[in-house]
């Protein structure tokens with residue numbers, strides 16, 4: 001995923017990424033162009049249910065005007081029915097002006113027989129949902145899987161030497177579309193009605209595991225290993241593989257938090273594979289790893305360090321607006337991408353604050369050196385305890401990864417304004433600690449945008 005004009009889009013079934021894989025081999029299917037451009041008319045390929053207030057629920061076939069592309073999402077306006085606007089995954093829509101007639105929503109290429117059954121038997125799929133997949137046993141041939149009430153029937157689609165396709169010998173079709181059209185019309189022949197193409201997801205985030213390949217281990221945390229991987233052999237992603245012995249309620253919090261948050265300074269969830277083990281959490285890939293290790297390079301100037309501090313404050317300001325307390329803010333939980341882009345990660349401990357303060361009696365491990373005294377001693381977490389941690393993070397950033405002793409700035413830190421900001425963050429009285437909004441403003445006075453914009457080390 002690169003610049004705004006050259007984006008590779010996420011999610012299946014509409015982009016070049018997908019069609020450059022096995023889908024191109026389907027008879028009658030030609031590669032579909034990638035979604036580009038801002039102003040053309042789009043069509044919804046699948047139903048998508050909004051998962052947060054800024055998303056737009058769409059039904060397959062809805063006509064949409066795309067106003068803006070943002071990463072793997074587009075901001076779209078529905079053209080008919082009740083006027084509504086919001087984000088939808090880019091790959092759930094296709095640009096009508098770019099030949100979306102090539103789209104085959106029923107084709108699921110490498111999905112296995114058991115995965116097809118699992119998908120067809122899960123909501124929102126229902127009686128009559130069907131898909132075509134590559135045959136597992138006969139290379140180059142296909143299988144048709146159809147949900148028939150509570151069970152799934154599979155039909156082998158054979159290929160004759162001349163390339164025609166058939167389910168019943170002596171009844172060939174020139175391509176898959178004609179074959180499906182025939183059995184849609186004459187469903188009694190196979191005793192399974194073909195009513196609608198299978199919907200690709202169980203919820204908006206679930207994806208079949210075969211779409212992901214692991215390439216290189218990046219690190220390991222409490223929940224399991226993190227790998228660099230590829231989605232559909234094309235799109236680079238980060239895949240967290242949850243350890244088998246993890247309790248579901250522990251990491252599902254992280255997934256739930258990721259699902260409802262969307263901000264350019266927060267790590268973006270792409271998908272999950274949670275129908276069987278091991279569970280995968282797929283997020284955007286941040287190629288430079290975590291900020292703590294990155295800081296050891298020491299090739300960063302003050303303006304770059306300030307730029308980092310501002311980016312983290314931007315992300316935290318968003319969490320502040322949403323009344324979400326992170327609880328584990330530290331350089332090790334900030335991830336670094338190209339051009340010094342920083343994003344906040346690790347929402348495993350994050351909580352929505354019902355009041356202003358969250359308290360816990362649980363014995364969750366506490367990162368003491370980053371934790372405000374009231375949170376460490378009494379487990380009372382608030383956005384103000386995040387502000388304390390942010391002060392420690394500032395210290396880490398400006399000392400290239402060191403940790404202050406007992407919350408005191410000084411030592412290697414030079415100058416006046418930054419230590420003062422840190423000391424405000426470490427005020428014993430939570431009320432005296434600044435908000436992230438105020439912190440961002442203060443840093444804005446020190447950091448002039450553009451100072452570090454030319455940053456581009458290898």
Ligand SMILES: Nc1ncnc2c1ncn2[C@@H]1O[C@H](COP(=O)(O)OP(=O)(O)OP(=O)(O)O)[C@@H](O)[C@H]1O
Nearest residue numbers: 218219220221222223226238284285286289290346
């Ligand atoms: N999206 C990502 N892109 C690139 N690297 C990542 C990504 N997510 C994690 N990593 C790397 O993998 C390491 C482990 O990440 P993970 O989130 O599992 O654990 P952690 O934050 O280090 O610890 P814990 O989960 O125990 O608090 C990180 O330190 C980072 O270097």
